Amino acid sequence: MATIYQVSELAGVSLATVSRVINDNAIVSEKTKAKVLAAMKTLDYRPNSVAQSLASNRSNSVGILVSELHGAFYGSMMSDIELALREFGKHAIITAGHSDEKSEKEGVEFLISRSCDALILHLEAVSDQYLIDLKKRNVPFVTVNRYIPEIAENCIFLDNELGGYIATHYLLQQGHRDIAYIAGPLWKTDAKQRFNGHKKALKEFDVSFNQRLMYEGNFQEEGGQKAIQTLLETGIAFSAVACANDEMAAGAMSALREKGHNIPDDISVMGFDNLVFSRFTFPKLSTVNYPIALMGKTAANWVLNNLYTDRESHIQHIFKPELVVRDSVKKFNQ
């Protein structure tokens, strides 16, 4: 690889001048600029961005940490963030936290040590305090899907409890009273909040919550499957099942059909997240919309505005879930 030095030599100018034309941040006469550009071209010169980062203490890249690299939810989030960054000529450095405290911390440290200009973090296992401390370390960052009052400015999140409430409320409204619930891992804040929303809705309709109609899943298809198996074994009848996310809803639908239940005629199913595939399940999944793509974009814009431009931006921090009615829930005639 050619270096800036070779370019300067070929062009017959100094290092500094070459640097100036690379960054286009100082006046260089048209004539020398042309010479430099030509030299860069003949040498097929590409600035070494590691050296640029070290010297300038900026990397023009932002670090992204998600729990998993697979999964429609994270995919959506990453994709929209990357798109927004790319539009500004910035790059994404992505890593996975695997919902594990050690991994998550490692990931964050890795991104910091890479001189990312800012971080967009989807953290689950790490403590609030860690993030509060992170702020003190002067690393610009924004968290997605997490609200920490002490650093509210850095949080972009969904009202998960409201979402859980909306889902079950809809079921209740349709006349369902015996409602099973497939939760996410309850140590995860969002899973917990969605579950709380569920219970809140039940309470509002004076339906008592039955612990045995609740299963703690893993947010994956296969968890939904297992949940149904367990739930059916209890022998307790239910006319609807609310799932803490769409993946588990897909697994649940599959398992229900396997057991000979018709959806939604025998049993209704409600999802959460409104992932792309939920429009293509059978029956089409009624769910709660999580505007993750929009939130990812918002996160990216926050970063872009705070870091690379001067204009102060007021961004939306809290997002509202919305009911998405499709075909997986039946109007129940009592």
Added chain:
Amino acid sequence: MATIYQVSELAGVSLATVSRVINDNAIVSEKTKAKVLAAMKTLDYRPNSVAQSLASNRSNSVGILVSELHGAFYGSMMSDIELALREFGKHAIITAGHSDEKSEKEGVEFLISRSCDALILHLEAVSDQYLIDLKKRNVPFVTVNRYIPEIAENCIFLDNELGGYIATHYLLQQGHRDIAYIAGPLWKTDAKQRFNGHKKALKEFDVSFNQRLMYEGNFQEEGGQKAIQTLLETGIAFSAVACANDEMAAGAMSALREKGHNIPDDISVMGFDNLVFSRFTFPKLSTVNYPIALMGKTAANWVLNNLYTDRESHIQHIFKPELVVRDSVKKFNQ
């Protein structure tokens, strides 16, 4: 952030010694090692990996380029690569190429300029020549899902034509003769090859290929939907439809049901890729397995072995697709 200099000062040793304990690559007495470690701890020192990369010309990170950051296929691939790398303490830097020549080149250049030690590339729009030239540039890389004879050593790929053949062959075997085909964008090599496999199978069974029963989709759910719409409009009857990937199969199934067709009794559907969700569609999708996770892992191991360890490794370059029989194809009684 503390620097290595401050650590050396606090520990009362030289920079070099601190560097040695960081990298653990030279003999340092237990005593001084302890002093240094203590100093690092009290200063909460983290090596600046940008500086490390610049000085050592290695970054302990490998660059990954996929077409999109969303999508189950890429998710699977990224996820397994990341896992394999992490086990070795290496990191992934991921970027998207968006199936666009300019973007893909930019992405590759970005990764190179980041001093990635090696690249794992899923490239679609770029020419073979570009990759051949890339090899000359001495950047260790491996391409996934692409075979270029001139650089066969660097290719890890699936026999896509065989896959296309297997899918349609299975349909034919089940007695289907009127088979529609939903292709991927035919400028993409894999889409083209799968399509060729389809035609090959037809030929083998002396079934003439009907251009009007073919639709060129976009590899997405929505493309499958549109395909069915178009295909049905032709008025030409078909008892089965082979799709070039699972996403389009999901869209196709959804659209077929919408039009009142029963799957598989009226019309059978065949997918390709065997993505996770294909086990949870209704009916469960019969498809062709693409061992993308395994291939991702293989790619990661190739990189790891070639770069960071000494042992020569013989890795598998070509992978075979396999038939996955589930419930979306009917045995057709002629």
Added chain:
DNA sequence: AACATTTATGTAAGCGCTTACAATTATTTT
């Protein structure tokens, strides 16, 4: 024409680290 401005370019000191090579100290050998 002498001086003040403005514009364009060069000089050189880092950024935080790695790594030959040199220097020092400890351990063996005879």
Added chain:
DNA sequence: AAAATAATTGTAAGCGCTTACATAAATGTT
């Protein structure tokens, strides 16, 4: 115990770039 050898540690030169500061060239002013 001196010499030889091995084990530690230090010195200093980069890695490829940015950027304050200094200098030189071009233009304008009176």
